[in-house]
Amino acid sequence: MIKGVLLDIGGVVYVGEAALPGAVEAVTRLMAAGLPVRCVTNTTRTPLAGIVERLQRLGLDIGADDVFTPARAARAYIETHNLAPHLLVHPSLEPELSGHGGGAGEAVVIGDAGDGFSYAAMNAAFRKLMGGAAFVALAANRTFKDGDGELSIDCGAFVAALEYATGTKAIVLGKPAPGFFEAAAASMDCALADVAMIGDDAEADVAGALDAGVKAGILVRSGKYLEGDETRYAPRPTLVRDSLAGAAEWILEN
Numbered sequence: 001m002i003k004g005v006l007l008d009i010g011g012v013v014y015v016g017e018a019a020l021p022g023a024v025e026a027v028t029r030l031m032a033a034g035l036p037v038r039c040v041t042n043t044t045r046t047p048l049a050g051i052v053e054r055l056q057r058l059g060l061d062i063g064a065d066d067v068f069t070p071a072r073a074a075r076a077y078i079e080t081h082n083l084a085p086h087l088l089v090h091p092s093l094e095p096e097l098s099g100h101g102g103g104a105g106e107a108v109v110i111g112d113a114g115d116g117f118s119y120a121a122m123n124a125a126f127r128k129l130m131g132g133a134a135f136v137a138l139a140a141n142r143t144f145k146d147g148d149g150e151l152s153i154d155c156g157a158f159v160a161a162l163e164y165a166t167g168t169k170a171i172v173l174g175k176p177a178p179g180f181f182e183a184a185a186a187s188m189d190c191a192l193a194d195v196a197m198i199g200d201d202a203e204a205d206v207a208g209a210l211d212a213g214v215k216a217g218i219l220v221r222s223g224k225y226l227e228g229d230e231t232r233y234a235p236r237p238t239l240v241r242d243s244l245a246g247a248a249e250w251i252l253e254n
Contacts, residue, residue: 001254002194006040006195006209008039012244014058015145017147023245044111070111073173073180074097075097086107086128087109088111090113093111107133107134110138110158111137129162137173139156142156177208192215205217218247220242220243
């Protein structure tokens with residue numbers, strides 16, 4: 001029996017500023033059936049408040065406690081380890097991560113910096129890492145569905161470049177890190193074995209969640225989905241549906 005739902009949002013609930021057909025109604029049906037829903041997103045261009053505002057503007061009864069972002073996880077990591085962040089992130093995310101920790105050293109924190117991925121910025125991060133700073137990646141996704149409806153390169157390639165140059169593996173805090181899924185499930189008083197994950201990324205969303213221990217990983221053919229994704233990564237999805245509406249229908253039946 002499924003007791004809670006973990007839900008990717010970009011490419012599943014909306015693309016850009018527009019809700020995908022039937023998505024808002026699907027989330028509303030899940031919540032009306034008494035299933036807690038937590039939004040788990042690897043978005044690193046928009047601060048938490050902006051994500052919540054967008055969801056509420058679309059008509060969803062979602063609050064800040066219902067949304068789990070890599071920046072939220074990074075802030076907790078920085079504070080727990082008392083590290084001063086050297087940020088290579090989108091400007092909109094900087095206020096959420098600045099001014100924390102510092103007594104125990106530094107951490108390079110990298111997300112989707114967009115146009116901020118200049119040689120100078122990457123080299124500054126490289127030098128910090130070579131000097132002993134911790135290496136924290138908000139996420140390591142390959143692509144995302146941009147507001148214009150086209151795929152764009154995500155921060156994973158830039159994380160890989162710094163890993164290659166420094167010989168240091170980044171600590172990834174967003175999906176597919178098991179702790180990211182675990183924290184969201186725990187906030188619903190659920191074990192991972194009692195929840196379903198819905199996403200458009202067969203690798204980070206679905207295979208990552210299944211590896212972490214969720215009951216069901218549902219891949220939807222929207223957002224960044226590409227033909228053949230259902231067989232491209234292991235573990236393979238529990239099931240594949242054309243949209244969030246179809247995924248919600250299956251969950252309500254189970």
